[in-house]
Amino acid sequence: MTDDKKPYDVLVVGAGYAGLTAAYELIKAGRTVLLLEARDRVGGRVHTQRFDDGSYVDLGGAWVGPTQDRLYALARAFGVDTFPTYDTGKSTQYFRGRVKRYKGLIPPLPLFSLLSLDAAIRRINKLSKTVDLAEPWNTPNARQLDTLTLADWMNGQMSYETARQFFTIAVGAIWAADPADFSLLHALFYTRSGRDLDTLMNVKNGAQADRFVGGAQTIADRMAATFADRIVFNAPVRTITQTDAQVEVTTDTTTYTASRVVVAIPPALQADIRFEPALPPQRQQLMTQLPMGAVWKCYAIYDRPFWRDQGLNGLAATPDGPITVTFDNSPRDGSQGILMGFVLGSKARDFSRLSDNERRASALQSFATFFGPEAARPRRYLDHSFLNEAWSKGCYAAVPQPGFWTSAGPALRQPVGRIHWAGTETSDVWNGYIEGAVRSGERVAREVTG
Structure with missing residues (x-):
């Protein structure tokens, strides 16, 4: 174990959008900052997987929509373009063994x-x-x-x-x-x-309105590049110790000292950190009442978006699962066809018990049910769940257990001495979304500097 003798103004824990935004704003405000990240990348629950042929898929957060002004502003600031999510044509419903096509938002019930x-x-x-x-x-x-x-x-x-x-x-x-x-x-x-x-459900004028050229992690990568020398990767925080004068943050190899620390990871991960002295009872309770959501994203990549030839928009829904909702996630130019399917909630936990081959077969059967036999023959298939990632434990965000808000909610954003809290779970606007994470980073930076 070594000591980093340099005292920092602020240590930030977690290089997702909340931690990155907090660090970026604090550096702009003239503070000395060090960002500690357990993974070997930035982005947190936003992770773009890129392939040699230039294609990419977003394994985590992917969309941006109206009133998500801070995320749009970051995209402009870092030169990342957006484009509309494809929704031209008819949607698909599979119910009681029958496939139906329909236009508009109203399913044929x-x-x-x-x-x-x-x-x-x-x-x-x-x-x-x-x-x-x-x-x-x-x-x-x-x-x-x-x-x-x-x-x-x-x-x-x-x-x-x-x-x-x-x-x-x-x-x-x-x-x-x-x-x-x-x-x-x-x-x-x-x-x-x-x-x-309506906004949360919809594509047009909704939360799924636009996607990012190059993937949703691109903004995070470009933001991090502006202060790359202030980021330490593969550095999970194990202990946070505070006194009247300072706070010490210890990883597996190093102890860092600062005036304040911003913890920008989900509450479920905060529970794995040892706090000395112990956090107040309400804060401890909070960390046990916020388990993460459960989701798998299943991707099938084809030579072209063949469903568009049939006048379909790639949107599908069924209560029968395991995939219950699909989207057309093809690139802006339509040079490839990419279907993305969600497996959600308890269905996602069941899906986790399947082997790789079983998940692939199950997902492709769902795609074929929606869009025909050609959907069963992709050029590439992949799936991903943050349930299996130690530094997320799930996605999209924490799902408060009943009783949380009225028993522990007041502690969610309340600083504990020199410890401040960020993350999309702490945002009162667009909670659970990338926008919420960005807003929380801006809020905590104001809190620390104010």
């Missing part, structure tokens, strides 16, 4: 199920407007809303099983979790954090 689904979406949007975004625990009827799960609410509001099935598809795609996993209060907070449920 039985009339009363469709009315029930539409009413549920409108109720969620209306209820979400009552949430106190800055302090969700102060929302009217917060305790009751935090005790009920979203599944409880669905069962009380939606009398048609078909409506519940398709609402559950949307829930999985938005939260990477099942409706029984989190409270109605969190559902309402998250919905308002991203404007409304």
